[in-house]
Amino acid sequence: MKNVTKWALVVLVFSLFFAAGLGAQTPSADYLYWEDNFSDTATDPDLWQNVGWFYYGPNDGLIGQEVRQVNDEAYILQGNYAGLVGAGLIETNGVAKLDTADEAATKELLVANNYSHPNQVIQCKLNIQKMKASSWFLIATRMEQTNPDESLPDSDPTEEAAYVLHLNPVTDLVQIAKYDDTPYNLLSTATFQDLATAQIDLELDVYYWIKFYLNEGDLKVKIWEGEATDEPDDWLLEATDSDPRVAGKYTMFAMMGVPPNTEDEKDIFRVDDITVSGFVPLTAVKAEDEVVPNEFALGNNYPNPFNPETTINFSLEKAEHVTLRVYNATGQLVRTLVNENMEAGQWKINFNGLDGYGRRLSSGVYFYQLQNATQQITKKMVLLK
Numbered sequence: 001m002k003n004v005t006k007w008a009l010v011v012l013v014f015s016l017f018f019a020a021g022l023g024a025q026t027p028s029a030d031y032l033y034w035e036d037n038f039s040d041t042a043t044d045p046d047l048w049q050n051v052g053w054f055y056y057g058p059n060d061g062l063i064g065q066e067v068r069q070v071n072d073e074a075y076i077l078q079g080n081y082a083g084l085v086g087a088g089l090i091e092t093n094g095v096a097k098l099d100t101a102d103e104a105a106t107k108e109l110l111v112a113n114n115y116s117h118p119n120q121v122i123q124c125k126l127n128i129q130k131m132k133a134s135s136w137f138l139i140a141t142r143m144e145q146t147n148p149d150e151s152l153p154d155s156d157p158t159e160e161a162a163y164v165l166h167l168n169p170v171t172d173l174v175q176i177a178k179y180d181d182t183p184y185n186l187l188s189t190a191t192f193q194d195l196a197t198a199q200i201d202l203e204l205d206v207y208y209w210i211k212f213y214l215n216e217g218d219l220k221v222k223i224w225e226g227e228a229t230d231e232p233d234d235w236l237l238e239a240t241d242s243d244p245r246v247a248g249k250y251t252m253f254a255m256m257g258v259p260p261n262t263e264d265e266k267d268i269f270r271v272d273d274i275t276v277s278g279f280v281p282l283t284a285v286k287a288e289d290e291v292v293p294n295e296f297a298l299g300n301n302y303p304n305p306f307n308p309e310t311t312i313n314f315s316l317e318k319a320e321h322v323t324l325r326v327y328n329a330t331g332q333l334v335r336t337l338v339n340e341n342m343e344a345g346q347w348k349i350n351f352n353g354l355d356g357y358g359r360r361l362s363s364g365v366y367f368y369q370l371q372n373a374t375q376q377i378t379k380k381m382v383l384l385k
Helices: 004-021 103-112
Strands: 031-037 065-069 073-077 080-081 085-093 120-130 136-143 163-170 173-179 193-198 207-217 218-224 235-240 250-257 266-276 311-317 320-328 335-340 345-351 364-371 376-382
Touching: 004 103, 031 173, 031 320, 080 136, 085 193, 085 266, 120 136, 120 250, 163 320, 173 218, 193 235, 250 266, 335 345
Parallel strands: none
Antiparallel strands: 031 266, 065 073, 073 266, 080 085, 085 250, 120 207, 120 266, 136 163, 136 250, 163 173, 173 193, 207 218, 218 235, 311 345, 320 335, 320 364, 364 376
């Protein structure tokens, strides 16, 4: 054992990690735009520090809404919007920090609006703690920024169009729908254009995992109990919009209903572990003039060590579905480079040294792994700054 090098031990541990199947979990999509686990309750009770959330108060006509972090989750208590509707809502485009003490800097980030994408997979843990049969919960997305001239520009939920996942655990309704930008369409489900509807046995005050998939006009939903890893293979609900509106980067979680007259009449929901992922993998390039390789192989990346980019070559002896992923030294997934059906041939891809958040990786040892249905090959590379 004394003759085994440090890096050989790392490779051995890494190989055992995958042999045990612990590294098989993959993200919903190829690129993580933003996430919020609401784990900074003590330092950020107002949901402003990790991901900058917008919510509304008396100056916006919404009286009595409460939004706060409680037990490392977001807690939203319904308010009364101008006597028109009961409303509790939060929204964001994933901006890293909503700093009301530095509105100029925050505005610059918000106007840039590069923290999300219309094509996305939204996953979260949801508890609809209290809800009337006449109320409706929704996850609305593809909402556009309303007025970039505001000091803190956002998306006005009463004016912007959206695609929605609409839930009601009291009536067991699950719906994929959309509404246009006619003012106040959000405030009535009668204005929703139904794309797909199902009845599923849901309960109040139970934590469910929700996955809402939007890619062009393809929309899908999953709902399940338990852990995130208990995700079912099949989609609960699927829809196709022949005329999709692919615009807008704001996402909203909201409860609407009859205006509450007392505190006891207010609806409550909690949300946690939100991730918004997308579809922007790096592009693999196929060699033009070649002899079809006779093996499934992964080449040595070059340069190695690298900073900030490196090229990875691999060969496929037949057409098949393959993945190429990058992991850190502890076996955590850093980035999915390839996840698709590919033709036989010689391929190469340039890895730009960014993780799934678009952040520059730190110096260190990383592993890249090529995998098909029956084989996997893992090699080491070093990022040196």
